[in-house]
Every structure is written in structure tokens, then in C-alpha cells.
Amino acid sequence: MTEKYAPGEIEAKWQRRWSEGRVAYVDTAAIGNEFYMLNMYPYPSGSRLHVGHGRNYILGDALYRRERMAGRKALNPMGWDAFGLPAENAAIQSGIHPREYTLANIARMKEQLFALGCLYDWSKELASCDPAYYRWNQWLFLRMWERGLAYRKTAPVNWCPGCRTVLANEQVIDGRCERSGDAVAIRDLTQWFFRVTDYAQRLLAGLEELPHWSERVKTMQRNWIGRSEGAEIFFRVDGLTEPLTVFSTRPDTLYGATFLALAPEHPAVARLAERSARRAEIEAFAESVRLESRLERESEGGEKLGLETDARAVNPATGETIPVWVASFVLPEYGTGAIMGVPAHDQRDFEFARKYGLSIRPVYRTAEGEADPAAMTEARPHDGVLCHSGSWDGTPNGPEAIRVAVKWLEEKGFGKGKIGYRLRDWLISRQRYWGTPIPAIHCGSCGVVPVPDSDLPVLLPEDVDFRGAEGNPLEGSAAFVHTRCPKCGGDARRETDTMDTFVDSSWYYFRFLNPHDAEKMVDTARVARWLPVDQYIGGIEHAILHLLYARFICRVLRDMRLVHLEEPFERLFNQGMITRLNPSTGKIEKMSKSRGNTVSPDELIERFGADTVRLYTLFVGPPEKESEWSEEGVAGAHRFLNRVHDLCARVQRLSEDGGEGTSDSSLRRLTHRTIERVTEDAARFHFHTAVAALMEFQRGIVESLETGAEASGALREATKTLLQLLHPIAPHLTEEWWERFGEQGFLVEAQWPAFDPALATSPDVTLVVQINGRVRGKLSLARGASEGEAMALVRADDRIRPWVDGKQITRTVFVPDRLLNLVVR
RNA sequence: GCGAAAGUGGCGGAACUGGUAGACGCGCAGGUUUCAGGAACCUGUGGGUAACACCGUGAGGGUUCGAGUCCCUCCUUUCGCACCA
Numbered sequence: 001m002t003e004k005y006a007p008g009e010i011e012a013k014w015q016r017r018w019s020e021g022r023v024a025y026v027d028t029a030a031i032g033n034e035f036y037m038l039n040m041y042p043y044p045s046g047s048r049l050h051v052g053h054g055r056n057y058i059l060g061d062a063l064y065r066r067e068r069m070a071g072r073k074a075l076n077p078m079g080w081d082a083f084g085l086p087a088e089n090a091a092i093q094s095g096i097h098p099r100e101y102t103l104a105n106i107a108r109m110k111e112q113l114f115a116l117g118c119l120y121d122w123s124k125e126l127a128s129c130d131p132a133y134y135r136w137n138q139w140l141f142l143r144m145w146e147r148g149l150a151y152r153k154t155a156p157v158n159w160c161p162g163c164r165t166v167l168a169n170e171q172v173i174d175g176r177c178e179r180s181g182d183a184v185a186i187r188d189l190t191q192w193f194f195r196v197t198d199y200a201q202r203l204l205a206g207l208e209e210l211p212h213w214s215e216r217v218k219t220m221q222r223n224w225i226g227r228s229e230g231a232e233i234f235f236r237v238d239g240l241t242e243p244l245t246v247f248s249t250r251p252d253t254l255y256g257a258t259f260l261a262l263a264p265e266h267p268a269v270a271r272l273a274e275r276s277a278r279r280a281e282i283e284a285f286a287e288s289v290r291l292e293s294r295l296e297r298e299s300e301g302g303e304k305l306g307l308e309t310d311a312r313a314v315n316p317a318t319g320e321t322i323p324v325w326v327a328s329f330v331l332p333e334y335g336t337g338a339i340m341g342v343p344a345h346d347q348r349d350f351e352f353a354r355k356y357g358l359s360i361r362p363v364y365r366t367a368e369g370e371a372d373p374a375a376m377t378e379a380r381p382h383d384g385v386l387c388h389s390g391s392w393d394g395t396p397n398g399p400e401a402i403r404v405a406v407k408w409l410e411e412k413g414f415g416k417g418k419i420g421y422r423l424r425d426w427l428i429s430r431q432r433y434w435g436t437p438i439p440a441i442h443c444g445s446c447g448v449v450p451v452p453d454s455d456l457p458v459l460l461p462e463d464v465d466f467r468g469a470e471g472n473p474l475e476g477s478a479a480f481v482h483t484r485c486p487k488c489g490g491d492a493r494r495e496t497d498t499m500d501t502f503v504d505s506s507w508y509y510f511r512f513l514n515p516h517d518a519e520k521m522v523d524t525a526r527v528a529r530w531l532p533v534d535q536y537i538g539g540i541e542h543a544i545l546h547l548l549y550a551r552f553i554c555r556v557l558r559d560m561r562l563v564h565l566e567e568p569f570e571r572l573f574n575q576g577m578i579t580r581l582n583p584s585t586g587k588i589e590k591m592s593k594s595r596g597n598t599v600s601p602d603e604l605i606e607r608f609g610a611d612t613v614r615l616y617t618l619f620v621g622p623p624e625k626e627s628e629w630s631e632e633g634v635a636g637a638h639r640f641l642n643r644v645h646d647l648c649a650r651v652q653r654l655s656e657d658g659g660e661g662t663s664d665s666s667l668r669r670l671t672h673r674t675i676e677r678v679t680e681d682a683a684r685f686h687f688h689t690a691v692a693a694l695m696e697f698q699r700g701i702v703e704s705l706e707t708g709a710e711a712s713g714a715l716r717e718a719t720k721t722l723l724q725l726l727h728p729i730a731p732h733l734t735e736e737w738w739e740r741f742g743e744q745g746f747l748v749e750a751q752w753p754a755f756d757p758a759l760a761t762s763p764d765v766t767l768v769v770q771i772n773g774r775v776r777g778k779l780s781l782a783r784g785a786s787e788g789e790a791m792a793l794v795r796a797d798d799r800i801r802p803w804v805d806g807k808q809i810t811r812t813v814f815v816p817d818r819l820l821n822l823v824v825r
Numbered sequence: 826g827c828g829a830a831a832g833u834g835g836c837g838g839a840a841c842u843g844g845u846a847g848a849c850g851c852g853c854a855g856g857u858u859u860c861a862g863g864a865a866c867c868u869g870u871g872g873g874u875a876a877c878a879c880c881g882u883g884a885g886g887g888u889u890c891g892a893g894u895c896c897c898u899c900c901u902u903u904c905g906c907a908c909c910a
């Protein structure tokens with residue numbers, strides 16, 4: 001029968017004491033502090049934390065506590081990503097003003113994090129909806145505008161009908177809005193952009209400097225940036241004053257280009273249509289493709305539609321006249337929005353050519369000879385040597401062929417080498433209320449004018465009908481919209497677009513060092529000491545959103561000489577989701593509010609205590625993978641904590657003057673083996689195996705206690721080590737017993753126990769005996785015993801001897817202290 | 826289609842550079858306690874056998890004294906990319 005403890009009282013007591021003792025407070029102005037750990041900061045749109053999210057914070061807190069015990073002074077701050085659509089949409093539904101709603105949620109989540117025993121330096125707390133924070137978004141925007149990195153243009157952009165706003169490319173997944181799941185439409189709108197494409201190469205190259213990021217995330221970013229080397233080639237088109245530029249990664253196949261194809265959105269399409277007798281037909285075709293949603297246009301098996309214009313282009317290599325088509329499969333945003341069609345060597349071009357009867361000309365010949373265009377059923381790979389390609393003939397496929405082609409193009413003035421990227425500029429304007437106002441003013445005579453620094457912040461007005469069904473709610477605020485032009489003083493209109501919330505979160509990690517600084521955005525000197533962030537913890541869902549934007553803005557600030565670093569996050573850990581059976585679908589799904597399969601930590605804390613919730617959350621599985629939540633498992637975790645409590649109580653009742661125990665005792669060996677295991681497991685965040693080791697340790701101490709084999713002093717030492725090792729996982733119970741054992745000061749500020757390999761090894765080892773590779777017995781013998789000693793024992797062992805007797809040993813494999821394998825015949 | 830990761834008891838999952846597969850927990854079975862239910866505690870628990878033998882890490886092959894771990898082929902699942910010129 002174990003003695004049970006009442007977690008509620010103990011936990012409340014220590015939460016209060018840690019808070020009063022400002023255990024997590026760090027003076028960021030002091031010299032010498034340089035460790036900085038960070039959870040990805042949460043959206044307070046949901047009013048409740050559930051254990052699915054909770055894992056993130058519990059893991060972060062366990063790491064923080066371990067670092068503290070290991071003697072590293074760490075800053076563990078918390079900020080609230082308080083602007084944005086989730087908060088605004090929820091506010092619309094509830095009818096409560098977004099500000100009020102968000103602040104209430106922040107307060108509630110703070111309570112929950114506190115109840116879980118999470119230690120944050122609340123003196124560094126920040127919220128993005130606070131003007132003291134978002135004014136620096138505006139300040140940054142103005143600096144970027146000055147540098148040409150923020151600009152306004154009319155472009156085809158993603159429009160989410162559900163969220164009633166435009167979205168960045170990164171927020172469109174498979175043609176659908178990342179948030180609402182609505183099919184995204186393409187609209188031509190005038191919007192604000194950040195010129196992230198200027199940084200494409202640096203963002204790509206920087207990935208090589210991040211050895212502690214997972215290949216998975218880096219691959220996702222590489223794919224997203226999408227670098228491709230090739231050439232721009234200029235085609236003269238009759239009727240156009242400017243030549244038409246296409247981008248190709250295979251300029252070596254230029255002699256095989258038998259047509260040009262333009263995206264329907266390409267500006268030349270309208271000009272070609274104007275000159276054509278079939279103007280209406282061409283315009284109608286282009287329009288119909290444009291109206292199709294991106295989802296339909298890119299869907300698998302989406303048919304390649306095309307229409308021939310009357311225009312003719314000249315292939316600069318062959319001098320031949322080739323047709324110019326408008327084609328649905330040519331995407332406006334990639335390359336130049338125009339391609340040269342090489343049907344012999346490109347599958348898409350091949351399908352298009354076959355469908356519309358365009359000619360096919362192979363320009364690569366293999367050892368088997370060249371393909372007969374009429375007999376081809378698919379595009380040929382680029383292999384063999386170039387043929388039908390004038391002076392390029394005979395060049396083997398490969399980088400050399402491309403070099404030859406680019407050199408020729410550049411010499412003749414027909415083109416130039418070019419590196420293309422898939423990455424588009426970051427569309428940051430949102431036609432929504434709950435965000436940072438973009439600091440720009442529209443003046444009838446001066447154009448678009450920046451708000452002067454002295455007028456910052458441009459405050460987000462509060463008296464706005466945020467439930468307005470149509471358009472941007474800010475447009476309804478006359479006091480906000482009507483203003484004066486800073487240049488000419490005339491009547492002017494304020495910009496009503498607000499910023500994407502990813503602007504807020506792309507620099508907050510700097511702001512934790514000077515959260516209340518009204519003079520400057522970042523504190524360059526402190527950043528130099530504290531950054532990069534040593535350990536970042538966040539979900540994989542931010543792989544190309546937040547983590548790309550943050551890397552971009554960090555570089556922008558570096559170029560402004562405000563920070564010294566190129567990469568903000570040195571180590572990145574992507575934790576997996578918690579899953580749970582969804583009663584309505586019968587499937588195991590990731591835990592989320594919208595699916596209705598959440599578990600509230602509040603109720604669990606009520607029933608079992610925060611330590612149990614923490615322990616089970618860490619024990620449920622490897623943190624980098626998905627883990628399934630189980631109700632029974634929580635009870636098991638609770639039982640373990642009860643056993644620890646019971647053990648502590650029993651050890652405390654022992655007399656205190658029981659002596660030290662001997663250094664070769666098995667308990668001391670177990671202690672040091674456990675220190676080693678837990679230390680290593682914690683270093684790679686594998687708290688689930690650390691817990692397993694601690695469970696074995698607990699049982700081992702109980703066994704020593706019950707057999708009476710150890711002096712009480714040794715039992716106390718072992719038990720205190722258990723408390724130290726368990727503290728990051730179950731801080732309250734361990735802190736309580738640390739005090740009851742008469743220790744001074746907080747356990748979280750005590751040392752992490754030191755591992756002594758000499759004390760972890762036993763004088764005896766178990767040697768496994770194999771016959772022909774199969775385990776036939778075990779021998780107990782002294783560490784370092786020789787093969788001869790082991791053989792002597794084998795011959796004396798009644799259970800092993802029968803396997804050897806009467807057989808010939810043809811070979812022996814001896815691994816000292818581990819294994820003896822006899823090969824017999 | 827391309828790329829990556831992963832497949833281990835009834836379940837979640839352990840196993841460092843090849844060296845006792847299944848740690849730890851859940852569940853289950855038996856027991857103690859209890860008026861009973863539950864809870865708690867103790868013991869057992871891969872399959873198989875009276876006990877051995879034997880069979881067991883998705884399937885099939887290979888390397889090795891020895892393979893969950895290394896190599897080849899295939900299957901399945903998850904994730905990412907996908908008309909990117």
C-alpha cells in the first residue's frame with residue numbers, strides 16, 4: 001500500500017514560491033548570459049490550452065529546468081501572437097471585440113501554463129496587438145519601403161472567399177486556404193509586398209549553415225525557394241516591338257523548340273489579341289483559363305488547353321518561324337510566364353504538341369540512333385549527344401551542353417544565363433481589421449506617401465464595426481481613414497490594409513531582450529550576446545511559413561546593421577502532434593478543437609495533478625513523432641508519482657545517522673547508471689525513456705530499502721538523486737521532497753547530479769555464451785576476464801556443456817565482457 | 826510520378842558504433858485487501874511445449890561466427906514536392 005499525496009496543495013505552494021522567487025527571471029542587460037531557449041509562441045485565439053498543444057510547453061519547460069540545473073543560465077520568454085484571423089473570426093462569432101477577446105484568452109492561457117508549473121520570464125512578456133510592439137512592425141515597414149523591400153503592385157493574387165482577404169503564396173496549400181480550407185481564387189489586386197525574392201539565394205545558402213535543423217524542414221524550404229539554373233532566351237515575334245523572353249533550364253534544346261507558349265495572364269497575350277482578327281476568340285480563351293481556380297487548373301490530369309495566335313516567332317537558333325500559342329499549362333508566376341516548347345524532350349510539351357499537331361524535333365541522339373518523331377509515344381530523356389543543333393552538334397548531354405548553349409546565346413545576343421526561383425514576393429497586406437495598420441497615406445496629388453516616423457504608431461482604432469460583412473472593417477472608420485497628407489497637407493486617405501501576422505512573429509525573438517524599449521526596435525548589443533536562439537521548439541506546420549519569414553526578416557535587419565546574425569535559430573526541434581481517437585469518426589486523429597477530440601489539462605490537473613499531466617505527456621512517446629493519448633496511461637503515470645512519494649516518506653522515516661554505504665554497492669551503481677541514462681535521454685529530448693529509467697530506479701531503491709542491504713544514508717542519497725533527475729518532469733513533487741529532506745533553496749536551482757563512470761561499473765559482468773550464434777547460456781564472471789577463463793567456465797557449466805561435448809570447436813569469437821560465441825561442428 | 830521517413834507482442838513504444846529482441850507503461854490473467862463495485866498492492870505475461878527443442882522485429886533473398894540494426898528486390902503507411910519549363 002503506497003502512501004498517497006495530495007498534488008493540489010503541493011503544486012499551488014511551489015507555483016507560488018517559484019513566482020515569488022522570480023525563478024525564471026533573467027537580467028538580459030547583464031554581461032555573460034548567453035543561452036536563449038524558445039517555444040514557438042502561441043496564438044491565443046483558442047481560449048483553452050489542450051494537452052495536444054500542452055506537450056510543446058511541457059517539453060520546453062522540462063528542457064528549461066534541466067538547463068537551469070546543469071548550470072546554464074537560460075532565458076525562457078513568452079509572447080503572444082495576438083493579431084490575426086483566428087482571433088478576429090472568433091471575435092466576430094462571439095460578438096466580443098477582438099481586443100477584449102484576445103486579452104481574456106491570454107489571461108486564461110497564462111493561468112493554464114502557470115498551473116502546469118511552466119516557468120517563463122514574465123518580465124519579458126509581449127503581445128503583438130500591443131501598440132508598443134506593433135509600432136515597430138510599422139517602423140520596420142517604413143525602413144523596408146525606403147530600401148525598396150516593401151512595395152505596392154497590382155498582380156494576380158490569392159483571394160480566400162471565406163476569410164475575405166488575400167493570402168501569401170505560403171498560406172495556400174494545394175490551392176486551398178491554409179486556415180479555412182476554402183478554394184482560393186486568383187484576383188488582380190493592388191497589394192503590398194515584401195521583396196523576399198531578393199533574398200532567395202541567401203535563404204537557400206543559409207540552409208547549409210544549419211546542421212542542427214532536420215533535413216526534412218530544410219528540404220521543404222529548398223523546394224519552396226525552388227532554384228533552377230538555365231537561361232533566358234529572346235524570341236522576335238512579329239507585331240511586338242520587344243522580343244518575347246522565355247526561361248528554360250535546358251537552353252541546349254533550343255534547336256528543338258517548335259513553338260512558343262504563353263500563360264493566359266502574360267501581358268503580351270492582350271497585345272497579340274488586339275492585332276488579331278480573332279481578338280474576341282483569343283481574349284475569351286485567356287479569360288476562361290484565368291477564371292478557372294488554381295485548384296482546377298493544376299489538378300491532376302488537368303487537360304492542357306491551348307489556342308494558337310496569329311503571331312509567329314523566330315527561333316534564334318534555327319531561324320525558322322514557329323507558332324505562338326496561349327496555353328493553360330504555362331504558369332504566369334514562374335520564370336517569365338512564357339516557354340519555348342521542345343516536344344521531343346519535354347513530356348508536357350510533347351502532350352501539347354501531339355494534341356494540337358505541332359511538329360516534334362529530337363535534338364539528342366543516343367548510341368541507338370535518333371528517335372523517329374512520328375513513332376514517339378512520349379518525350380525522350382536528355383541523353384546522348386546533341387544533333388541537328390548546328391555548331392553544338394556532338395556535345396554530350398550534361399552541364400557542358402548547357403554551358404555551350406548559354407555561351408552561344410550570350411555571344412549572339414539571343415539570351416543570357418539566368419537563375420530562376422519559384423519563390424514569390426511575400427504578399428503582406430490583408431483586408432482585415434485585427435492587425436497592424438500599414439503606415440501609408442494615399443494623397444490625390446502626392447501619391448502613396450509614408451507616414452513619418454514621428455507619427456508612429458498608427459493606432460488601430462477600437463470603435464470599428466468589426467462584424468461588417470463586406471470589405472475591410474477599417475474602411476468604415478471615418479476617423480481613421482480621413483487624414484492629411486504628410487507632404488502637401490491636403491486631404492488624404494489612410495491605407496486600410498493591415499499586415500499579415502507573420503510579420504509580427506518574424507522578429508519577436510529579438511524583442512524579448514528589450515520588450516519595453518520605446519526608443520528602438522531591437523537592442524543590437526544584447527542581440528549580439530544572446531542570439532542566435534540556441535533551441536527553438538515548434539511544430540512542423542511552420543516549416544515554410546514562419547521559419548522562412550523569420551530567416552528573411554533577420555537578414556533584412558542584418559543588412560540594416562541592427563543585428564549581427566544571418567540565421568536566427570541555431571537548433572530547431574519539431575515536436576510531433578498528440579493524437580486521440582475521435583469518437584465521431586472512429587479514427588485516430590491529431591488532437592484539435594475543431595475535431596472535437598481534445599483533452600483539457602484543467603480537468604486532468606484537477607484529478608491527478610500537474611505533475612501527472614507533465615509526466616504522462618512526456619512519457620507518451622518520442623516527442624518528434626506523433627503520439628496517441630490514452631486515459632489509462634495517465635493513471636499509470638499517477639501511480640508512479642504515488643510510489644515516489646511513498647518511497648520518500650519511507651526513507652525519511654529511517655534514522656538519519658545511518659552512514660554512507662559503500663562505494664561498490666549495487667545501489668550506487670544503479671544510481672550512476674540512471675544518471676547517465678537520464679542525462680543522455682534528456683539531451684536528445686527523449687524524456688519517455690528517461691521516465692522508464694527513473695521507474696526502474698525507483699523500484700531499485702525500494703528493493704534496497706526492503707532487503708535492508710543499504711545504510712539509510714545511502715538510501716537518502718539515492719532518493720535525492722531520484723528527485724533531482726525527476727525534477728524537470730515532475731517539478732512540484734520533487735521540489736516538495738527536496739525541502740522535506742532538509743535541502744536549502746529551490747531544487748530547480750540545485751545542481752544536476754554528476755555522473756561518475758567508475759561508480760557505474762560493477763566488478764562482475766554477464767557474459768553471453770552462444771553456440772553457432774544462438775544464445776545457450778550466460779556466465780557471471782569478473783570484469784576483464786580472459787577468453788581462457790570464460791572457456792573454463794563453459795566446460796564447467798552443466799547447461800552449456802551438452803552443446804559442446806563431442807563436437808569440434810572450429811572457431812571462437814570472444815568479445816570481452818560481453819560475449820563468447822563458439823562455432824562447433 | 827519524384828523525394829524522405831517509418832513498418833518490432835493485444836496496444837503505446839525500448840534496443841548506443843551489428844553482440845541476451847520486447848526496457849518502461851497500458852491491457853490482460855492469478856493473488857492479497859474490500860460487504861460489494863471500484864481503487865490500491867503483489868506475481869505473471871511474444872508464440873509454442875509437460876519441459877526442452879523450435880518459431881518470432883512488413884515479405885523474399887544476401888553479407889556475417891552473429892542482423893531489428895548492413896546490402897539488394899518487393900509490399901504497406903505517413904509526410905513533403907508535383908504541368909516549375
